[in-house]
Amino acid sequence: xxxxxxxxxxxxxxxxxxxxxKCTYSVSGNPYLFWYVQYPNRGLQFxxxxxxxxxxxxxxxxxxxxxxxxxxxxxxxxPSALVSDSALYFCAVLNxxxxxxxxxxxxxxx
Amino acid sequence: EAQxxxxxxxxxxxxxxxxxxxxxxxxxxxxxxxxxQDPGLGLRQIYYSMNVEVTDKGDVPEGYKVSxxxxxxxxxxLESPSPNQTSLYFCASSLSAGQGSNQPxxxxxxxxxxxx
Numbered sequence: 001x002x003x004x005x006x007x008x009x010x011x012x013x014x015x016x017x018x019x020x021x022k023c024t025y026s027v028s029g030n031p032y033l034f035w036y037v038q039y040p041n042r043g044l045q046f047x048x049x050x051x052x053x054x055x056x057x058x059x060x061x062x063x064x065x066x067x068x069x070x071x072x073x074x075x076x077x078x079p080s081a082l083v084s085d086s087a088l089y090f091c092a093v094l095n096x097x098x099x100x101x102x103x104x105x106x107x108x109x110x
Numbered sequence: 111e112a113q114x115x116x117x118x119x120x121x122x123x124x125x126x127x128x129x130x131x132x133x134x135x136x137x138x139x140x141x142x143x144x145x146x147q148d149p150g151l152g153l154r155q156i157y158y159s160m161n162v163e164v165t166d167k168g169d170v171p172e173g174y175k176v177s178x179x180x181x182x183x184x185x186x187x188l189e190s191p192s193p194n195q196t197s198l199y200f201c202a203s204s205l206s207a208g209q210g211s212n213q214p215x216x217x218x219x220x221x222x223x224x225x226x
Contacts (some may be wrong), residue, residue, distance in 0.1 A: 032212045043114070043200055043217030044153075051212055090152065094212060097168075100145075100153040 002027035004093050004101035012107045019081040023074045023091030031093035033074040035065055038103070039087045047089075050054050050074060061085070081108045116201050116218035124189060124226050131186045131221045134199030141204045141211060142184040143168070144176065146197040147220075153183045153200065159184055191225045198222050 003026045004069045010098055011029040013019050032051055036044040048059025055067045065076045076089060114135045123129055127174040135142065145168075154170030159178040173195055175187040184203075188195060199222075202215040 034214065036217075041219065043202075043219045044215075046214035049212065049214065061221070097155065098215070102150055102152040 002095040010105040019078040021076040025093045028051035034092040036090045114218040122224040135203040139203035
């Protein structure tokens, strides 16, 4: 069965610093991987996905993610965090179905 | 505007009183799904539908029913709600049918249910 692990409950980062949100996955076969963001009182919004090809995927709002097959990871990154990036971030893996991680709360400190 | 609309957004009710949460999408999507979000557990799928009159169980279907009589609507029904169904519920849709589609899912803004 496929699964996703987001090891940190909360990530705190100062505004302007690089932001990394970690995700590792477990799936048989080639994975499809996704990142979603959830702002307060809103549904999840799609950020980016990895299907195949280039290991570095660029998405919305300046986010990117790096697929690493040997480490089974798909970490989300942003070079310079904004206060408005404070939100809940979910990693998800698709094989037979979409499985979400627990989510990471990101707090960007002004 | 392309969107997934859920109603109500908030509901407080009592054990055993049947309720329905509606979900409607205006994007002509084939695939629709219901999730519940609980702290520390992420999103867990309740039911999904790959097209009209085609529905199937997700990971946590107990205590829930769904129907898909029209392409745009996918209501979630709690016939006899219990306190353990207190949660935040999301409806989602995507263009392609099938659990294995890599099309991104579009989510509604959520329905917060409290069952007393």
